[in-house]
C-alpha cells in the first residue's frame with residue numbers, strides 16, 4: 001500500500017490512450033490511493049464517465065458550469081483537495097492550454113487553480129509530439145515545474161504508425177506518482193543499472209543475417225521493473241518488436257560487437273543485468289556485396305568466428321559493476337551449466353532458464369513466449385522460482401537486485 005491515504009486528482013484528456021486510465025485508476029487504488037477524476041468533453045468520446053466512476057468509486061467531474069458539482073465541491077476545492085494532479089492522457093491540446101494559461105473548461109480551470117504538484121503523461125501521434133509547438137509547450141511546462149512521464153516510443157493505436165508519442169504504461173505512471181508521493185517505494189533511486197535485451201543479428205552479407213528466437217520481452221520487462229524502483233536504467237537492446245520501456249534510456253544495436261561497445265559506454269554502473277541472447281558466433285569476413293546464387297556453383301561455406309563474450313568481459317572489467325546478473329538459456333544440465341558460468345564469467349547471480357521445447361512452459365516455449373520458469377543460482381545456492389509471467393519474474397528479480405544493492 002505504497003500510496004495509502006494519498007489523494008490523486010486524475011485529469012483525463014481526449015486521446016485514444018484514455019482507455020489505459022481505467023487500468024491506471026485500478027492500480028492506484030490497489031496501492032491505497034483515492035482517485036477523483038475530471039474528464040474533458042473529448043475524453044468522454046473515448047471512455048464513459050460511468051466506467052471511470054465505477055473504477056474510481058467517486059463522482060466524475062465533467063462540467064465547469066454544473067451547478068450541483070460547483071455547489072458540492074467547486075473547481076477550486078477540487079484542485080486543492082488533492083496531493084497530486086495527474087494529467088493522463090495529456091493531449092497536445094491540453095498541453096497547449098496549460099502552457100498558455102487557458103481556463104475554458106473544467107480540466108484547464110482546475111489546472112490553473114491548483115497549488116499542487118502536477119504530473120503529465122503525454123499521448124499523441126509522433127508528428128504531433130515532434131511538432132515545434134508541442135516541443136515549445138513542453139519546455140514552458142517544465143520551466144513551470146510540471147513533471148513528465150513518457151511518452152514512450154513504439155507502435156501507436158493507429159495502424160502502421162510508430163514513433164515517440166505512446167502514453168507511458170499505467171505501471172510506469174504509478175511509479176512516477178510514487179516517486180513524488182512515496183519516495184521509499186523507490187529503493188533504487190540514484191543507482192545506475194545497465195540491462196541488455198533481445199537477440200543480436202550477425203550479418204552474412206548486406207541482406208542476410210544469423211539471428212535467434214529471443215523476443216526481448218524478458219529483458220525489457222526487467223528494465224521497466226528496475227526503472228519502477230527508481231533506477232537510472234540504460235537498456236542496450238538488440239533488434240526487437242517490443243516498445244521501449246518508459247523512463248529508460250535505450251541504445252538500439254544490431255550486432256554483438258555493437259552491444260558490447262554500448263554496454264561499455266554505459267559504465268560505470270552499480271549493476272549489470274545481461275539478459276540478451278548474444279550470438280556466440282558471426283560469419284567471418286562478411287561481404288559488402290550480396291552473395292549471388294550461381295548456376296552449377298556449390299553453396300557458400302560459412303566460416304564462423306567467435307563474438308566477444310559480453311557477460312565475461314564486464315565480469316572481469318576494470319569498471320566492473322558491483323553486482324552482475326547473467327542469464328543462461330540452457331536446454332540441458334541447467335544448474336550445472338549455470339554454476340560453471342558463475343565462476344567463469346565473473347557473475348554474482350545466474351538466472352538459469354530451460355528453453356527446451358519440453359520445458360513445460362506454455363506451448364510456444366520460453367523464447368518468444370510470455371511465461372518463464374527460472375532458477376536463481378548464486379554463491380548462496382540454487383533458488384527455484386515457480387512458473388510466472390515474464391513481468392512477474394522481472395518484478396521479483398528487480399526486488400532481489402534492490403535487496404542486494406541496498407542491503408535491505
Ligand SMILES: Cc1cc2nc3c(=O)[nH]c(=O)nc-3n(C[C@H](O)[C@H](O)[C@H](O)COP(=O)(O)O)c2cc1C
Pocket residue numbers: 012013014015016017040041042043090091092093094123124125128
Ligand atoms: C480518434 C481520435 C483520436 C485522437 N487521439 C489523440 C491523441 O492520442 N492525442 C491527442 O493529443 N489528440 C488526439 N485526438 C485529438 C483530440 O481529441 C482533440 O485535440 C481534442 O480537442 C482534445 O481535447 P482535450 O484536450 O480537451 O481532451 C484524437 C482525435 C480523434 C478523433
